[in-house]
Amino acid sequence: MTYAQSVKDEILKTIKGLRPCCQKSFLLAVLGGASAFNLSGGQLCPTLATRDEKLALLTADIAQKQFNSTAQVVVEQKGKNQKYNVNFDGEIAKALGLVQTIDGVVQVSEQLPSLSKCCKVSFVKGLFCTFGSVTIPKPAQGSIANMTPSQSYHLEIALPKISWGDQTFEILSSIVDGFKVxxxxxxxxxxxxxxxxxxxxxxxxxxxxxxxxxxxxxVERSIRNNANRQANCISANIDKTVAAAEKQILAIQKLKKCGKLQRLSDELKEVAEARINNPEATLLELATSLNVTKNCVNKRLYKLIELSQKC
Ligand SMILES: [Zn+2]
Structure with missing residues (x-):
């Protein structure tokens, strides 16, 4: 199951416990958002076409319980998948405000009927479960089964009923920040x-x-990013240590060649020998082995480089 489907399943489970007005608003979103109708007996009858069995059965259940109207669920086999066509009667379209009668002719209404405050979220749930999707980056360990690989966070509702766009944007923006249209x-x-x-x-x-x-x-991504940052930092430090040691070794070899090394003080000879024998040691490691401070080793190595430049 995809992440988006698991989210939808979770949302669908909340609908039956809602107030009747909110359940109707959910159905309004599902049927009005698609705005698909069959003309039957002079009435415009809403239909829902979906691959989501739970959504199909839930809408039929709401029609039965809230409108005392039986919706017809037709299952179509499409290859390996099933498609559900749910056909509602024309009275539901009228009751939900999806159609209006103008000069004796029933027409599809372009306006979104006004919603009570409590119904806005269930309206949004209906839109998301029918026209929505959500992706999040796939976790490294594959802890979420069969999740669609994705590198970005994205949630969308692709609403076919264009005339509802502005009002829907307002409703969504009243629930969470950041919606773009x-x-x-x-x-x-x-x-x-x-x-x-x-x-x-x-x-x-x-x-x-x-x-x-x-x-x-x-959380997983932030841990991984921190680990990467730390690893980068450590390797940068190693690079610096190696580069510095190379420079020191070259200086010591130069001093040796021009015969100056033997004439240096014992302290300088000692540190030169330690560096040659331990090309990869850090300053602290050298200092510890010579039983002096790190600062002292640093100064002496610097002195060796300085003297080598006069060879
Ligand atoms: Zn309500």
Whole structure:
């Protein structure tokens, strides 16, 4: 199962426990967002086409319980997958405000019916479960089964009902920060790119496990980034130590060649010998082996380099 589907499943489980008005708003989003109707007996009857069995059955259940109307669920086999067509009656379209009668003719309404405050989130849940998707970067350990590989945080709702775009954007923005909107040919795309806002949106929609998975990825990535940063830092220090040691060894060899080394003080000869014998040792390691301070070793090595320049 994809991460997006696991989030949707979690959200769908919250719907039956909602108030009747909120369940109707969920159905309004699912049916109105697609705005697909069959003309039957002079009525416009909403239909839902989906691959999501749970969504199909839930909408039929809401029709039954909240509108006392039986929706017809038709299962179509498409290769390995099933497609569900759910056909509702025209009265539901009227009750939800999806259609209006103008001069005796039933027409599809372009306006989004006004929603009570409590219904806004369930409306958004309906949009997300029908037209939404979400991806987060895949964790290194594959702790989330069969997750779609992705490098970015992204949540979107591709809403086919373009005339609802502005109001939907306002509703989404009243729930979480950061929503952006762009027009596509056949839909309005409302999306989030920021992990924190996506997390808030998941929680607002009741997808708490989805939020936890997101947090796990955030934590894992931050640990990995820190480890990488530390490793880079250590190797940069090693490079510096090696470069410095090379310079010191060259200086000592030069002093030896021009015969100056033998005439130096015991302290300088001692440190020169220690460096030649331990080309990879750090200053601290040299200092410890000579029983002097690091600063002292540093000064003496510097002195050797200085003297070698006069050879
Ligand atoms: Zn409500």
């Amino acid at each position: 762009t027009q596509r040919e056949e839909s309005v795309l409302l999306y989030l790119k920021d992990a924190e806002n996506i997390g808030n949106m998941l929680v607002a929609m009741g997808a708490v496990s989805g939020k936890l998975m997101l947090e796990n990825v955030l």
